[in-house]
Amino acid sequence: MLDTDFIRSRILEALPGSEVEVRDTTGTGDHFEARVVSPDFAGKAMVQQHQLVYAPLQTWLKTGELHALALKTYSPEQWKKLGNR
Amino acid sequence: MTPELKARFDQITQSHPIVLFMKGNALFPQCGFSARALSLLQPHGEVFTVDVLADPEVRQGIKDYTNWPTIPQIFIRGQFIGGSDILTELAERGELADLVAGKSPA
Numbered sequence: 001m002l003d004t005d006f007i008r009s010r011i012l013e014a015l016p017g018s019e020v021e022v023r024d025t026t027g028t029g030d031h032f033e034a035r036v037v038s039p040d041f042a043g044k045a046m047v048q049q050h051q052l053v054y055a056p057l058q059t060w061l062k063t064g065e066l067h068a069l070a071l072k073t074y075s076p077e078q079w080k081k082l083g084n085r
Numbered sequence: 086m087t088p089e090l091k092a093r094f095d096q097i098t099q100s101h102p103i104v105l106f107m108k109g110n111a112l113f114p115q116c117g118f119s120a121r122a123l124s125l126l127q128p129h130g131e132v133f134t135v136d137v138l139a140d141p142e143v144r145q146g147i148k149d150y151t152n153w154p155t156i157p158q159i160f161i162r163g164q165f166i167g168g169s170d171i172l173t174e175l176a177e178r179g180e181l182a183d184l185v186a187g188k189s190p191a
Binding site: 045050051072082 | 152153154164165166167170171174175178
């Protein structure tokens with residue numbers, strides 16, 4: 001069983017300087033959602049932004065320990081424009 | 086993946102502005118995510134659909150082609166956009182029309 005701190009740390013290691021918020025959507029430690037605002041996302045398509053977040057979590061996605069991770073990703077500029085919804 | 090299959094994916098995704106690899110077809114979607122993707126795309130133009138259930142080689146092949154684990158998968162103007170979550174988010178942000186029109190870098 002994973003927890004939000006674990007997910008958050010893995011994402012932060014891969015994307016230093018980002019703002020990461022993780023929620024356990026079912027309370028069962030395998031379905032999460034995350035909002036990530038990272039300077040590394042600037043100029044990247046959303047699919048590439050998502051790949052960057054999934055990358056450090058591949059191991060757990062593959063074993064199924066992490067069953068689902070719903071993502072909202074923003075560059076700081078996008079977040080400023082679209083954020084706080 | 087065989088070069089033939091890769092060439093086939095290249096050809097399909099580049100010959101139509103909007104391509105949806107889905108379960109089922111436009112008349113009979115076989116999965117809620119595929120149905121939702123279709124309904125999000127349809128307002129933006131003609132959607133060329135490929136039924137992955139019709140061909141196991143395509144069903145696995147498209148995942149290898151994009152390095153993306155799930156169906157549906159959406160291509161706009163030859164570019165891989167992602168799955169239904171990303172499509173939903175792009176629709177909510179109002180960015181789909183621009184993508185189809187080629188006005189933004191995705």
